[in-house]
Amino acid sequence: MIKLQNIKKIYGERTVLNIDGLSFTKGETVAIVGPNGSGKSTLLKIIAGVIKSDEGTVETNSRMYYLPQQNIPFRKSVRKNILISMENADDKEIRCNEILAELGLANLADKNAKGLSGGECQRLALGRVLINEGDFLVLDEPSSAADIEGTEMIENAIRKYKDKTGCGVIMTTHSPVQALKLAERVIMLCDGKIVEDGRPEELLINPKTQWGKKFISKWKL
Ligand SMILES: Nc1ncnc2c1ncn2[C@@H]1O[C@H](COP(=O)(O)OP(=O)(O)OP(=O)(O)O)[C@@H](O)[C@H]1O
């Protein structure tokens, strides 16, 4: 369980996040959507403990693994990048090979990660997250740099991990198709505030608020 209360994040004069209350339960996949600058990454960083809010509390005793929106790999091989991200396991090599295969990185395993393309780099970053077992995955636009095939690999890997571990997934996305495919709950942010929170079939097709309707009208579902 992750419980946020009275969260505010302020930069200069601007309140970029203002959330009265929000909870996440293990086992659910939640997609956070909203325009550029609406506060999605700020919210994920606060949940993951990467930054602190200026007001409010985040209560949790869950083990989280966080994928930032921007990722920089270590100047090592793809395989090493995954192995050094792994905490405890007896079957390190086996698990690493599984992840490499799942994310289409097996033939790049010995390549220096600095030479990867943007999409490959994003799959590697996800691999470094999925190599560990947590209660929650906190993923900031996990497939934003991926092509169709890469997106499919990423979505399948997230789904497989969730089925195996029973974890919760909190992810941001700009893809309504992805939200419909993966999430049981969608939260819409506008100017740092939650404007919609509900089931994707209802919310992405028939939002309750005027703002939600306008936002969705730009998406071709
Ligand atoms: N370190 C910072 N200093 C000042 N302003 C910041 C900082 N981090 C974020 N902001 C501002 O807070 C707002 C929310 O940023 P955030 O990165 O959370 O947006 P987002 O919804 O993730 O956008 P995107 O879809 O582009 O990823 C933006 O207007 C951004 O400029």
Ligand SMILES: [Mg+2]
């Ligand atoms: Mg962002």
